[in-house]
Amino acid sequence: MSDASGTDASGILDEALERLHATGPERLGRLTNHAPMAVEALVRNGQARAVHRWLDHYAHKLEDMPPASRPITADGWREALGDPARSTDWTRFFGDELDGRPWREVLAEWWPRLLPGIAGGSTHPVIRTGHAVRTLLTSENAGVPTTGPRLSELAHALGYWAARHLPLPPLGALAAAPSAAAALDAVPPLAEQEGPLRSRLDRLTAFPAWGSAPDPDTARDRLVELVTATTHRYATHGHGEPIMLVHAATAPNAVLRALPALPRELWAPSLAAAWTAAAAVTAAYTPPEPAAYAPTSLTAEEVFARAAAHGDDHTIKFTDTALDIGDPLALAAATRSIELNPPLL
Structure with missing residues (x-):
C-alpha cells in the first residue's frame, strides 16, 4: 500500500x-x-x-x-x-x-x-x-x-x-471567455463527429480565447481551474463519448502534475497547450445536449474503490483526477464514468 x-x-x-x-x-x-x-x-x-x-x-x-x-x-x-x-x-x-x-x-x-x-x-x-x-x-x-x-x-x-508527436492545425481565436467553464461551453463542436481523434483534429478551426497567463502563478491557478471545469463537465456531458471525453480532464491534469518539476518559465506555455488539448477533445466528442446526473454520497475513498473494482483503465485514471479535485461534483463525475464505461473486471 x-x-x-x-x-x-x-x-x-x-x-x-x-x-x-x-x-x-x-x-x-x-x-x-x-x-x-x-x-x-x-x-x-x-x-x-x-x-x-x-x-x-x-x-x-x-x-x-x-x-x-x-x-x-x-x-x-x-x-x-x-x-x-x-x-x-x-x-x-x-x-x-x-x-x-x-x-x-x-x-x-x-x-x-x-x-x-x-x-x-x-x-x-x-x-x-x-x-x-x-x-x-x-x-x-x-x-x-x-x-x-x-x-x-x-x-x-x-x-x-x-x-506520437502531432501538432494541431493553425487555429483561429474566437471571442474571449471569462472562465474555463465558459470557454468549454463556447467550444464549437465538430459538425461530423466520426472517425478517430487524429482525423478529427484536422477539422478543428478555432477555439475561444482562453488559456493565457501573465505569470507562472496565474498559469498554475488557471490550470487548476481548467482541470476542475473539465472534470465537472464530464458529469453532464460524458455521455457524448464516455471513454474519449475523460481525456479532456486527464490530459490537462497530467500537465498540472508535471509543473512542479518544470522551470517556471514553462508554466504559461504549458497552460496554453493544456487548454488546446482539452478544447480539441471537447470539440471532437461533446454531445448536443447535457444530461442529468445523480449526486453521490460516497467518500473519495469509496468512489475510487468502486472504480478499481470496475477495472476500466480510463475510469480508473479519470477517478484519480477527480480525487485531485475532491469536491462533490468531481466525485459525482467519477461515479458517472463508472456508470458509463464498460467494466474490465
Whole structure:
C-alpha cells in the first residue's frame, strides 16, 4: 500500500512497471497501452494489492515492444519526431538520456519540444508522462531514492510522446471567455463527429480565447481551474463519448502534475497547450445536449474503490483526477464514468 507520503512501501508499483516495460506503448498500431498509468493510479490511491490481478485481466491487451530501427541522436532527433514506427528508438534514446543526466534536466529540455504535439496519441503520451513525473516527484519529496523502474517509466512515456508527436492545425481565436467553464461551453463542436481523434483534429478551426497567463502563478491557478471545469463537465456531458471525453480532464491534469518539476518559465506555455488539448477533445466528442446526473454520497475513498473494482483503465485514471479535485461534483463525475464505461473486471 502507499504510505502517508504517497510512496509505495510494498514495491508493487516497481514490480508492475518492470512487468510492463517489456510491452509496447500501443497495440494494433493505434490503441494505447494504459496499464502503466492505471497501475500508478491504483497504487497511489491505496489499491496496490489489486494491481497484479488487474494486470492479469489486462494482459490480453498488451503487445511486445516493437522492433528498434536505428538509434536517435541528440543532433538528429527532429527527423524522427512524430514517427510512431520509431517508438522503441525513442524509448532507448530517453533511457540513455536519463542514465546520464538528472531526470528534471531531461524533462525541462524536452518538455517545450514535445508540448506542441500534446494531442498526439489521443493525448495518452502526455498523460503517461504526468503519471511518471508524479511518481518521481513523490519519491523525491519523501526523500526516497529514485528506482530504476520509475526512471525507465519516464523514458517510455517521453519516448511515446516523441513518437506520437502531432501538432494541431493553425487555429483561429474566437471571442474571449471569462472562465474555463465558459470557454468549454463556447467550444464549437465538430459538425461530423466520426472517425478517430487524429482525423478529427484536422477539422478543428478555432477555439475561444482562453488559456493565457501573465505569470507562472496565474498559469498554475488557471490550470487548476481548467482541470476542475473539465472534470465537472464530464458529469453532464460524458455521455457524448464516455471513454474519449475523460481525456479532456486527464490530459490537462497530467500537465498540472508535471509543473512542479518544470522551470517556471514553462508554466504559461504549458497552460496554453493544456487548454488546446482539452478544447480539441471537447470539440471532437461533446454531445448536443447535457444530461442529468445523480449526486453521490460516497467518500473519495469509496468512489475510487468502486472504480478499481470496475477495472476500466480510463475510469480508473479519470477517478484519480477527480480525487485531485475532491469536491462533490468531481466525485459525482467519477461515479458517472463508472456508470458509463464498460467494466474490465
